[in-house]
Amino acid sequence: MNTSGTMAHRSRKQLFLLSSSLALIATVTFTPLAHAQFAPVGSRRMxxxxxxxxxxxxxxxxxxxxxxxxxxxxxxxxxxxxxxxxxxxxxxxxxxxxxxxxxxxxxxxxxxxxxxxxxxxxxxxxxxxxxxxxxxxxxxxxxxxxxxxxxxxxxxxxxxxxxxxxxxxxxxxxxxxxxxxxxxxxxxxxxxxxxxxxxxxxxxxxxxxxRNSVLTFGGTRAPPANTNGLGSGDLSEYVPSSKTWKTMVRKTIETTMGFFSFVRGDGLGGMSVSVCVCVCVWCV
CATH class of the missing domain: 2.120.10.80 (Kelch-type beta propeller)
Structure with missing residues (x-):
């Protein structure tokens, strides 16, 4: 029985298994882990x-x-x-x-x-x-x-x-x-x-x-006063240079942009139409 040959074969087999185990450990150890993207907690009044x-x-x-x-x-x-x-x-x-x-x-x-x-x-x-x-x-x-x-x-x-x-x-x-x-x-x-x-x-x-100023809009009165909303049309301005508050007034401006007309082919009538555009602006 060739014991030296058997021992050499066994040693090579053990060396192969050891090398394979180390390679597996290296793979597991050095593979970067994927990180989940941060998701904040939903909140209000922040x-x-x-x-x-x-x-x-x-x-x-x-x-x-x-x-x-x-x-x-x-x-x-x-x-x-x-x-x-x-x-x-x-x-x-x-x-x-x-x-x-x-x-x-x-x-x-x-x-x-x-x-x-x-x-x-x-x-x-x-x-x-x-x-x-x-x-x-x-x-x-x-x-x-x-x-x-x-x-x-x-x-x-x-x-x-x-x-x-x-x-x-x-x-x-x-x-x-x-x-x-x-x-x-x-x-x-x-x-x-x-x-x-x-x-x-x-x-x-x-x-x-x-305008070099602070514009405020919306909001409510603080409790215990009437807490109904002030409305989106309430726009105010604070001017630091004069230290004054101003109320912006909403105005509607109507302007005629033009007109067009047409006549029926049978000569029984027609129509002219004016185009009117309404613009809302806030004025001090």
């Missing part, structure tokens, strides 16, 4: 703002107050059925807040920042997210204008950096008309209150660059 061609959304209400903070790059294309959301470091757990952009030129850091303002059950009234570092900072050194505020809107003046907080209401029947935050000084610049009859909540606001 804060949102745009800066650097990106949309940021923080907080809101799903089954409870949420601390979710996400962004969406608007400079690239993505599928509407599967947007490329990015999950960011969680903010405060709150709803009914406002979010405003702070540019780099307005003391917002090298890439700018986002200011979270108020909300329900918020431990800190002001908090700031630095885009470059990806970190939140509770701004406990800034004296808050209210204990808490909900239902307000916020816009930033790109010329001065000032943040305008419009509307909203808080504890003990307090109503905000317009409060202004200065990010360069990191302090409140002004604060004015409203009454229940002139209160405004759930209002939409936007900075109008062509």
């Amino acid at each position: 804060g949102f703002a745009m800066i650097n061609d990106a949309l940021y959304i923080q907080g809101g209400f799903d089954t409870d107050a949420s601390n979710q903070f996400i962004s969406l790059d608007l400079s690239t294309s993505w599928s509407t059925t599967s947007p490329s959301w990015t999950q960011l470091k969680d903010g405060q757990s709150t709803t009914h807040l406002a979010l405003a952009p702070i540019s780099a030129a307005s003391n917002g850091g090298t890439k700018g920042s986002l200011l979270a303002i108020g909300g329900m059950s918020t431990p800190v009234f002001f908090s700031s997210f630095d885009i470059n570092s990806g970190q939140w900072q509770n701004m406990t050194g800034v004296k808050a204008p209210y204990t808490y505020l909900e239902g307000h809107a916020a816009v930033s003046d790109p010329n001065t950096g000032l943040v305008y907080m419009i509307g909203g209401y808080g504890a003990n029947n307090t109503y905000n008309q317009l409060s202004v935050y200065d990010p360069k000084a990191k302090s409140m610049a002004s604060q004015s209150s409203a009454t229940a009859a002139t209160s405004l909540t759930d209002v939409a606001a936007v900075w109008a660059s062509a």
